[in-house]
Amino acid sequence: MRPQGRWLLRAAIVAAVLLAGCSGESGPPPGIVPRYGPAPKESYHPKVGRYGGQIVLGSFGEGVKSLNPITAGETSTSDYTNRIYEALVDTDQWTGEPKPWLAKSWEHSDDWLVWTLHLRDDVKFNNGMPFTADDVVFNFQVIYDEKITCSARDILTVDGKKWKVEKMDDYTVRFTLPSKYAIFLEILSDVRLVCKKVCEPVYLAGKFNSFMGADAKPEQVVGTGAFMFESYTPGQRLYLKRNPYYWMKDAAGNRLPYLDRMVFTWVQNIDAWMLQFKTGQLDGYELRGSDYPILKPLEKQGDFKIYELGTMMYTGFVAFNQNPGVSPQTGKPYIEPYKVKWFRDTRFRQAMAYAIDRETIIRTVWNGLALPLYGPSSPGEGYFYNDKVKPYPFDLKRSKGLLAEMGLIDRDGDGLIEDAEGHKVQFTLMTNAGNSNREQTSEILRKDLANLGMKVDLKFIEFNLLSSKMDETFDWEAMVMAFTGSPDPQLGANVWKSSSRLHMWYPKQKQPSTPWEARIDEIFSLGIKEMDRAKRKVLYDEWQMIVNEQQPLVYTAVPKVLYGFKNKFDNVYPTVLSAYVRQQTTWNIQELFIKEGYPLE
Numbered sequence: 180m181r182p183q184g185r186w187l188l189r190a191a192i193v194a195a196v197l198l199a200g201c202s203g204e205s206g207p208p209p210g211i212v213p214r215y216g217p218a219p220k221e222s223y224h225p226k227v228g229r230y231g232g233q234i235v236l237g238s239f240g241e242g243v244k245s246l247n248p249i250t251a252g253e254t255s256t257s258d259y260t261n262r263i264y265e266a267l268v269d270t271d272q273w274t275g276e277p278k279p280w281l282a283k284s285w286e287h288s289d290d291w292l293v294w295t296l297h298l299r300d301d302v303k304f305n306n307g308m309p310f311t312a313d314d315v316v317f318n319f320q321v322i323y324d325e326k327i328t329c330s331a332r333d334i335l336t337v338d339g340k341k342w343k344v345e346k347m348d349d350y351t352v353r354f355t356l357p358s359k360y361a362i363f364l365e366i367l368s369d370v371r372l373v374c375k376k377v378c379e380p381v382y383l384a385g386k387f388n389s390f391m392g393a394d395a396k397p398e399q400v401v402g403t404g405a406f407m408f409e410s411y412t413p414g415q416r417l418y419l420k421r422n423p424y425y426w427m428k429d430a431a432g433n434r435l436p437y438l439d440r441m442v443f444t445w446v447q448n449i450d451a452w453m454l455q456f457k458t459g460q461l462d463g464y465e466l467r468g469s470d471y472p473i474l475k476p477l478e479k480q481g482d483f484k485i486y487e488l489g490t491m492m493y494t495g496f497v498a499f500n501q502n503p504g505v506s507p508q509t510g511k512p513y514i515e516p517y518k519v520k521w522f523r524d525t526r527f528r529q530a531m532a533y534a535i536d537r538e539t540i541i542r543t544v545w546n547g548l549a550l551p552l553y554g555p556s557s558p559g560e561g562y563f564y565n566d567k568v569k570p571y572p573f574d575l576k577r578s579k580g581l582l583a584e585m586g587l588i589d590r591d592g593d594g595l596i597e598d599a600e601g602h603k604v605q606f607t608l609m610t611n612a613g614n615s616n617r618e619q620t621s622e623i624l625r626k627d628l629a630n631l632g633m634k635v636d637l638k639f640i641e642f643n644l645l646s647s648k649m650d651e652t653f654d655w656e657a658m659v660m661a662f663t664g665s666p667d668p669q670l671g672a673n674v675w676k677s678s679s680r681l682h683m684w685y686p687k688q689k690q691p692s693t694p695w696e697a698r699i700d701e702i703f704s705l706g707i708k709e710m711d712r713a714k715r716k717v718l719y720d721e722w723q724m725i726v727n728e729q730q731p732l733v734y735t736a737v738p739k740v741l742y743g744f745k746n747k748f749d750n751v752y753p754t755v756l757s758a759y760v761r762q763q764t765t766w767n768i769q770e771l772f773i774k775e776g777y778p779l780e
């Protein structure tokens with residue numbers, strides 16, 4: 180799990196996702212009904228295509244932060260790195276089951292502790308070097324190195340113990356696990372592999388953390404994916420070109436991919452993103468609810484379709500910094516200790532949950548195309564979603580009562596509440612600039628909290644800087660953010676483990692700071708070792724109830740997935756699961772091609 184995403188699992192039953200996403204949802208605006216839904220599996224019969232042309236997609240923010248799949252932690256980075264690098268295992272986009280990819284087959288011991296993976300022997304990196312077991316072993320060596328910045332490490336360990344990864348021969352790798360690991364194959368699908376021969380000298384020199392940054396050269400960015408790094412104009416465009424060594428072939432034996440190039444264009448705000456799609460500059464765009472009534476009537480004129488793919492695997496929330504630590508750079512607390520005291524009081528966070536006007540957020544921000552959210556899982560996540568979490572209706576009176584219990588009242592009659600030491604309840608609420616959904620949500624929150632006697636200052640900053648504040652410098656007070664979800668809660672362990680770097684409200688705890696955090700640690704430790712799915716469901720139901728009660732992240736709403744895509748492409752099969760990995764229509768990018776009658780631009 181990551182800020183709008185980190186380390187994703189794709190293992191839900193699609194039917195469960197669809198059913199969960201249908202009950203009680205706010206519908207689209209009257210008279211505007213989505214017509215294009217997920218593709219049924221039986222429809223998947225990719226055609227033999229023609230070569231040439233390009234696809235142009237948008238990306239949000241200031242530009243490339245990294246091209247390194249091991250050290251990067253932002254969804255915006257994986258948008259393009261997932262086209263360059265591949266994993267041992269992929270995911271069936273309809274069933275969610277693991278399927279062979281760079282590993283063609285596998286088996287495990289009876290006790291589930293030893294897994295043997297057999298690699299394809301026809302895979303080459305984009306520089307022509309063969310992909311072998313040495314590359315796999317090297318990648319895990321880097322991931323497990325504590326000197327390397329890598330969020331995946333939290334998930335690729337069990338009770339702090341690493342996996343043993345061994346080369347048996349050039350095309351066989353053996354993984355020996357310290358204990359049962361319920362999502363072993365699923366997590367492998369998100370470990371994108373780099374080339375040992377290119378990366379090892381840099382790693383041994385102690386420079387891997389800064390390797391493959393925004394100034395990387397094409398010969399440094401080496402993967403097995405369908406596309407390879409070509410060039411980058413800072414803050415403007417990233418070009419990926421066809422990998423001539425790609426291992427996949429079509430039904431006629433032609434080497435994939437068909438497209439010559441992928442182009443990612445950076446946009447500064449979502450309004451510009453929508454406008455560029457509307458005017459034909461971009462080939463795909465994930466719609467906001469407010470975009471739907473604008474773009475839907477233009478489908479024929481604009482030669483595109485809008486696909487409605489169910490409830491998003493996404494959790495929008497407000498976070499409050501509970502970190503009592505001191506910055507090693509400044510020697511000062513990350514935030515004022517008296518504010519930490521407010522934020523660490525469960526009553527304060529529950530008061531915030533009652534103070535969020537979710538219906539206004541859904542109506543104003545999402546145009547009715549969203550659901551209220553009260554816990555750490557979205558209904559779109561299917562089987563493991565707990566629908567018993569209690570709602571927090573908009574109730575300022577109840578919110579004021581909880582704050583008063585804490586001693587946060589207006590002591591001097593100026594309309595602002597203060598604590599017992601006279602500190603006015605005032606803080607800065609941050610979110611990423613240009614994301615109008617979050618900016619509007621922040622403004623609604625500011626107004627509602629003003630009615631409680633709080634002064635909230637809004638600050639909108641660039642996404643990469645915001646992400647760095649969240650998991651590196653920790654210098655923030657409150658934040659509107661979202662995590663990309665997954666059909667299996669265990670893929671969120673890097674947020675929920677108290678020792679994790681992404682345990683954002685108080686990261687990297689040496690010991691759990693509260694009994695409820697200790698219990699969540701225990702739940703995730705038990706859940707990863709439990710191979711019985713029903714028993715895992717019981718554990719994760721409890722986790723959701725704890726979070727629902729404690730509100731370490733105060734949840735807002737979850738939107739529907741709406742994606743517009745140009746009709747000029749063939750072999751387009753959007754699915755429910757592809758929506759949550761932000762590859763709604765391009766999960767099979769190697770098979771997409773431009774139809775006859777359209778120019779190969």
